[in-house]
Amino acid sequence: MAGLYSIGSSALNNAQAGVVTSGHNIANANTPGFSRQVVEQQTNAPNFVGVGFIGQGATVGAIRRIYDEFLGQQVTQANSQGAEMSTYLERMQRIDSMLGDPTAGVASALGEFFQGLQAVAAQPADMSARQSLLSAAQSLASRLNSTAAQLGKLREAANVDMQSSVVRINTLSTQIAALNDRISLTSATAGNGQQPNDLLDQRDTLIADLNREVRADVVKASDGSYNLFLSSGQALVLGSQAYKLGTVRDAADPADTQVTISIGPTQLRLQPGDVSGGRLGGILGFRQGGLTDAQDALGRLAISVAAGVNDQHRLGQDLTGAPGGNFFKVGSPTVISNATNTGTGVVSAGISGYGALEASDYRLSYDGTNYTLTRLSDNKVVGAVGGLPQTVDGVTIGLAAGAPAAGDQFLIQPTRAGANGASFSVLLSDLRSIAAAAPIRTAAGLNNAGTGAVSAGTVNAPPPPNANLQQPVTITFTSATTFNVTGTGTLNPVGVAYTAGADISYNGWTMQISGTPAANDTFTVGPNTNGQGDNRNARLMASLQTQPLMSNGGATYNDTYGQLVSQVGNKTHELQVNSEAQANLTNAMERAQSNLSGVNLDEEASNLIRYQQAYQAAGKMVSIAGVLFDTILNIRS
Numbered sequence: 036m037a038g039l040y041s042i043g044s045s046a047l048n049n050a051q052a053g054v055v056t057s058g059h060n061i062a063n064a065n066t067p068g069f070s071r072q073v074v075e076q077q078t079n080a081p082n083f084v085g086v087g088f089i090g091q092g093a094t095v096g097a098i099r100r101i102y103d104e105f106l107g108q109q110v111t112q113a114n115s116q117g118a119e120m121s122t123y124l125e126r127m128q129r130i131d132s133m134l135g136d137p138t139a140g141v142a143s144a145l146g147e148f149f150q151g152l153q154a155v156a157a158q159p160a161d162m163s164a165r166q167s168l169l170s171a172a173q174s175l176a177s178r179l180n181s182t183a184a185q186l187g188k189l190r191e192a193a194n195v196d197m198q199s200s201v202v203r204i205n206t207l208s209t210q211i212a213a214l215n216d217r218i219s220l221t222s223a224t225a226g227n228g229q230q231p232n233d234l235l236d237q238r239d240t241l242i243a244d245l246n247r248e249v250r251a252d253v254v255k256a257s258d259g260s261y262n263l264f265l266s267s268g269q270a271l272v273l274g275s276q277a278y279k280l281g282t283v284r285d286a287a288d289p290a291d292t293q294v295t296i297s298i299g300p301t302q303l304r305l306q307p308g309d310v311s312g313g314r315l316g317g318i319l320g321f322r323q324g325g326l327t328d329a330q331d332a333l334g335r336l337a338i339s340v341a342a343g344v345n346d347q348h349r350l351g352q353d354l355t356g357a358p359g360g361n362f363f364k365v366g367s368p369t370v371i372s373n374a375t376n377t378g379t380g381v382v383s384a385g386i387s388g389y390g391a392l393e394a395s396d397y398r399l400s401y402d403g404t405n406y407t408l409t410r411l412s413d414n415k416v417v418g419a420v421g422g423l424p425q426t427v428d429g430v431t432i433g434l435a436a437g438a439p440a441a442g443d444q445f446l447i448q449p450t451r452a453g454a455n456g457a458s459f460s461v462l463l464s465d466l467r468s469i470a471a472a473a474p475i476r477t478a479a480g481l482n483n484a485g486t487g488a489v490s491a492g493t494v495n496a497p498p499p500p501n502a503n504l505q506q507p508v509t510i511t512f513t514s515a516t517t518f519n520v521t522g523t524g525t526l527n528p529v530g531v532a533y534t535a536g537a538d539i540s541y542n543g544w545t546m547q548i549s550g551t552p553a554a555n556d557t558f559t560v561g562p563n564t565n566g567q568g569d570n571r572n573a574r575l576m577a578s579l580q581t582q583p584l585m586s587n588g589g590a591t592y593n594d595t596y597g598q599l600v601s602q603v604g605n606k607t608h609e610l611q612v613n614s615e616a617q618a619n620l621t622n623a624m625e626r627a628q629s630n631l632s633g634v635n636l637d638e639e640a641s642n643l644i645r646y647q648q649a650y651q652a653a654g655k656m657v658s659i660a661g662v663l664f665d666t667i668l669n670i671r672s
Contacts, residue, residue: 124614155573186326380434473494484556
């Protein structure tokens with residue numbers, strides 16, 4: 036009877052384990068990260084009784100969770116990539132809507148400014164036209180400043196978001212390290228290879244949450260704990276030890292936040308490439324990519340517009356007869372010494388060719404002998420020289436003071452701040468100061484007998500000292516093919532060969548004579564007195580809108596801004612498409628994981644009925660064993 040009691044008891048225990056396990060599954064059907072569990076039974080060793088082996092029932096071998104580690108890792112990585120893309124996308128959409136707005140964007144303000152120049156060219160002495168031009172210039176400055184400020188706020192927000200993400204990462208990594216310790220201890224205490232399923236689920240859930248913040252690769256240790264590593268290979272969790280991340284001012288650019296990791300007493304600075312995936316990777320990618328590109332491109336446009344208008348405006352003459360000054364304030368490059376530099380070198384940078392500017396930052400590195408200049412927009416080395424100064428992409432870089440030490444680095448931002456309020460503004464306030472006229476006037480002698488005609492003439496760039504322009508010059512033809520020049524100071528050339536339509540330049544101006552002049556014909560070039568109705572310089576300024584003054588003569592101002600809007604729009608669209616594709620992939624993987632590990636309430640209800648029936652049958656077996664035992668006792672009595 037003992038064998039029968041033993042078999043019945045084991046059957047009762049097995050059925051009870053099944054009921055409890057199914058109940059546990061049902062209770063956690065909606066628990067995130069829970070993997071359903073199943074009872075694995077195994078047959079007890081039978082007894083040999085001569086005629087054969089009599090079974091001894093069954094026992095519970097293990098409570099196993101239904102989980103596929105490979106599928107789980109795929110889901111975790113997919114979630115990490117999805118979080119990175121969606122974070123990047125959400126921020127790029129803000130820039131896209133900001134720059135692409137047809138009414139509130141920079142393009143409309145730029146167009147209105149050149150329309151104002153055209154209005155002044157049509158009516159150079161009209162004060163209302165001049166007021167409209169100044170208003171349009173102020174609107175352009177305001178629009179550029181506002182857009183630059185909004186981009187700057189996005190950078191500040193990225194720094195704040197990085198800090199909150201780091202706090203979240205530290206919390207999760209600490210919890211994972213604590214679970215590692217509990218799992219190792221619990222597994223060792225069990226001693227028979229049994230696993231604490233619920234603790235494993237909790238750890239996997241935390242790892243999934245961590246990967247939504249930053250990519251953390253998992254390496255399983257022999258004691259069952261998980262070691263986590265950043266994409267660079269830097270350890271984040273080793274067993275029960277979690278290494279905390281932090282944030283400090285970026286050593287290369289104090290406007291940015293840099294991620295650090297604490298290794299003992301040492302705080303190691305991580306480079307952007309050391310961190311990828313999750314929200315943190317998305318924030319870093321956006322800040323280093325789309326945001327930086329937009330700021331540099333907007334600043335380049337502002338600097339180029341200001342410099343182009345200034346150069347032409349200085350060649351003109353205002354209503355008072357004075358030469359034109361700068362119309363806009365022009366931004367200058369920013370040079371930042373790396374906080375880890377040990378030398379005394381101070382690097383300077385200036386713009387020497389506005390048309391050659393690239394929308395990029397540069398890193399200047401010194402190895403103790405040579406300098407290496409890297410353009411960061413494409414990570415291309417564009418200069419490797421033994422000394423400074425050097426000019427690259429329209430930027431002249433020099434050593435202003437001191438001496439750098441080996442390993443020193445400098446960040447050069449030629450255009451980053453070009454559209455900021457402190458860099459781009461309107462310098463004119465007096466309507467009379469708009470230099471719509473040209474400072475020179477040409478004329479043909481009233482008694483000329485030939486067919487020669489003189490052009491209006493233009494002032495050469497850069498403009499010469501005002502005294503040169505104000506000095507009258509007379510060209511007197513000695514024949515149809517030669518002429519003399521007077522009024523050029525100490526040098527008054529004679530017998531100059533004449534070619535119809537060829538440039539004639541003196542005292543900082545250039546003009547042309549066409550046709551066939553006769554001997555003694557004269558042509559004069561002198562100050563433009565009473566030139567209030569002259570529009571020559573205003574027309575030249577207005578024509579800047581359609582001239583290819585940027586990208587080394589390959590693009591106009593409108594083309595350049597259109598390229599910026601197009602690049603941002605294309606990047607946003609690319610991220611949107613990839614983000615949607617990643618979301619679909621992630622959903623498919625999560626469904627596969629749910630189909631494998633998720634709780635099916637119908638199935639669990641069926642299991643409960645099955646275990647209930649098994650429990651009732653086992654109870655009947657014990658009851659029968661009791662009756663049989665009583666019968667045997669009655670026989671003996």
